[in-house]
Amino acid sequence: MWSILKGEWRKLRRCQILLVGIVALALCPVVQYGSQLILNPEMRDPNYNFVTLFSNVVWGNTQMFLPLSLVMIGGWLIDRENTNDTMKNLLTVPVSYPKLLGGKLIVTMSLSLLFGIYSVAVTVLAGWLVGLGGFSSTVLLQQGTQVIAAAFTTGLVCMPMILIFGQIRGAYLGGSLLTFFLGYCILFFKGGFLLSAYPFSAALILAGFDMQEYNGATQAPSVLLALAGMAAVLVLTMAILLLSHPSQKAGNSKRKKVKKGRGRRRAR
Amino acid sequence: MSDYVIETRGLTKQYGAQTSVSDLSIHVRQGRIYGLLGRNGAGKTTTMRMLLGLTDPSSGTVSLFGKPLRGNEKKILPRIGSLIESPGFYPNLTGTENLRIFADLRGLKSPKYIKSALEVVNLPYRDKKLFSQYSLGMKQRLAIALAIMHNPELLILDEPINGLDPIGIAEVRDFIRELCDATGKTILISSHILSEIALLADDVGIIDHGVLVEEESLEELEAKNGKYFRFTVSNAAAAGRLLYERLGIHDMTVDSANELTVRDLHLDTAQAISLFVGAGLTVSDAHLYEDTLEDYFKKVTGGEGIA
Numbered sequence: 001m002w003s004i005l006k007g008e009w010r011k012l013r014r015c016q017i018l019l020v021g022i023v024a025l026a027l028c029p030v031v032q033y034g035s036q037l038i039l040n041p042e043m044r045d046p047n048y049n050f051v052t053l054f055s056n057v058v059w060g061n062t063q064m065f066l067p068l069s070l071v072m073i074g075g076w077l078i079d080r081e082n083t084n085d086t087m088k089n090l091l092t093v094p095v096s097y098p099k100l101l102g103g104k105l106i107v108t109m110s111l112s113l114l115f116g117i118y119s120v121a122v123t124v125l126a127g128w129l130v131g132l133g134g135f136s137s138t139v140l141l142q143q144g145t146q147v148i149a150a151a152f153t154t155g156l157v158c159m160p161m162i163l164i165f166g167q168i169r170g171a172y173l174g175g176s177l178l179t180f181f182l183g184y185c186i187l188f189f190k191g192g193f194l195l196s197a198y199p200f201s202a203a204l205i206l207a208g209f210d211m212q213e214y215n216g217a218t219q220a221p222s223v224l225l226a227l228a229g230m231a232a233v234l235v236l237t238m239a240i241l242l243l244s245h246p247s248q249k250a251g252n253s254k255r256k257k258v259k260k261g262r263g264r265r266r267a268r
Numbered sequence: 269m270s271d272y273v274i275e276t277r278g279l280t281k282q283y284g285a286q287t288s289v290s291d292l293s294i295h296v297r298q299g300r301i302y303g304l305l306g307r308n309g310a311g312k313t314t315t316m317r318m319l320l321g322l323t324d325p326s327s328g329t330v331s332l333f334g335k336p337l338r339g340n341e342k343k344i345l346p347r348i349g350s351l352i353e354s355p356g357f358y359p360n361l362t363g364t365e366n367l368r369i370f371a372d373l374r375g376l377k378s379p380k381y382i383k384s385a386l387e388v389v390n391l392p393y394r395d396k397k398l399f400s401q402y403s404l405g406m407k408q409r410l411a412i413a414l415a416i417m418h419n420p421e422l423l424i425l426d427e428p429i430n431g432l433d434p435i436g437i438a439e440v441r442d443f444i445r446e447l448c449d450a451t452g453k454t455i456l457i458s459s460h461i462l463s464e465i466a467l468l469a470d471d472v473g474i475i476d477h478g479v480l481v482e483e484e485s486l487e488e489l490e491a492k493n494g495k496y497f498r499f500t501v502s503n504a505a506a507a508g509r510l511l512y513e514r515l516g517i518h519d520m521t522v523d524s525a526n527e528l529t530v531r532d533l534h535l536d537t538a539q540a541i542s543l544f545v546g547a548g549l550t551v552s553d554a555h556l557y558e559d560t561l562e563d564y565f566k567k568v569t570g571g572e573g574i575a
Contacts, residue, residue, distance in 0.1 A: 091321070092320050092345055093345065
């Protein structure tokens with residue numbers, strides 16, 4: 001497994017698709033702060049500070065930016081083995097297919113952590129550039145930890161989508177859009193079972209995010225239900241992993257050629 | 269234990285109603301180069317994919333090194349190096365970086381494996397050029413380097429000279445021959461280029477429309493190939509009569525007024541020519557002809573020849 005992980009990291013060298021995450025997470029604090037600015041002055045939060053920005057970033061990351069980026073990157077990591085015709089080389093080593101997928105998930109989860117750290121950095125930079133107050137080492141530690149934890153739990157929630165859409169050739173872009181939509185849906189669950197058990201809500205709750213203050217939740221969320229929601233995601237991920245098997249077309253480049261003819265873009 | 273490194277029994281692959289490979293039984297002997305010859309779409313690649321477990325057969329069995337492939341993949345596959353269809357690598361990495369990934373997966377810690385594999389195919393070690401910038405020939409060479417990097421006992425090479433220039437083709441041919449002769453490796457090579465198989469293979473399997481129509485050693489095939497004498501004389505019928513009456517030759521045909529074909533190889537041509545000249549016939553040509561592998565291919569596939 002170690003050699004699979006090492007290989008997966010090596011494969012990321014010079015990968016332009018990582019820019020999707022880098023750009024998206026840089027946009028998050030800008031968009032969140034910008035949305036304050038476009039409100040009528042009387043609607044704006046007069047006490048908007050670093051803590052508010054961090055909370056907005058946690059919300060924005062989980063609702064939009066991370067689901068979109070992680071499913072796109074994770075799905076592409078799987079998809080590229082078919083489009084680059086490398087699956088046949090891996091399977092004849094032989095590398096176990098579920099282990100290979102597992103390695104890709106671990107790398108994607110590591111990326112979610114790195115994106116979390118990066119998100120903290122760009123949030124601090126953005127807040128400093130616009131002159132927000134309320135920054136301290138305690139705020140950085142508490143809020144920064146929450147950003148990173150939420151990035152990780154959001155990554156966990158994205159795993160089934162990565163596995164499903166990564167294995168359907170060329171579908172990872174569609175999968176990332178669908179996941180973006182699913183992430184966006186947390187906006188609608190303000191009470192009841194789904195407030196806690198809906199996986200994206202669970203990701204926030206388990207990261208210690210205050211759903212009542214920032215989501216306008218009408219009741220306190222249940223950590224137990226959130227754990228159950230996350231456990232369901234992990235069970236589903238494991239089931240997909242174990243049931244996955246390589247396409248019989250692995251290494252068959254004929255279909256790739258057809259797609260190329262349609263002018264399909266391929267990330268490098 | 270079986271004498272064969274590769275043995276298939278009744279191997280069949282169907283895609284829906286279409287049969288890609290039908291009841292294929294091939295036998296590859298140790299230390300030999302087996303050439304699988306067939307037109308494009310004859311089923312060569314599908315066969316090789318089934319040999320590597322990349323495609324499940326619809327029916328039939330594959331045995332490698334005397335063991336069934338199914339259930340023994342972890343033991344068998346590391347003993348094989350393969351090149352199937354087009355070279356598949358990561359375009360954002362250099363050749364060396366690509367090989368390093370597979371070297372790690374195969375547990376090859378020392379860089380010497382990568383270095384020597386690249387050396388064999390004349391590619392530079394630690395070159396900065398990315399795989400996406402490689403020419404087709406360089407990509408093919410890298411794929412061969414990947415196949416041989418771990419020093420496998422068996423090589424399965426699907427059209428390995430695709431994309432190579434004439435010098436590259438000759439180099440790869442010599443290299444494959446040397447691998448077999450010097451290190452005793454067994455090599456299964458497929459091609460639609462008949463001359464390559466004729467130059468390289470010890471044993472030949474001819475596959476047509478998914479069916480193995482012939483499997484022989486090259487010597488046996490050559491022996492099977494028709495040999496005959498052809499004379500161009502002023503009167504073929506008279507020449508034929510002379511051969512029959514004076515030399516007792518029966519197996520011959522008068523092709524035209526001036527052409528006579530003799531299939532009895534015991535004929536002493538010098539004696540025949542002096543006989544013709546003595547009888548006042550003019551002899552303008554006398555040749556021993558031999559059918560080529562292409563002629564044989566046409567004969568057994570019942571169709572046109574290939575490149």
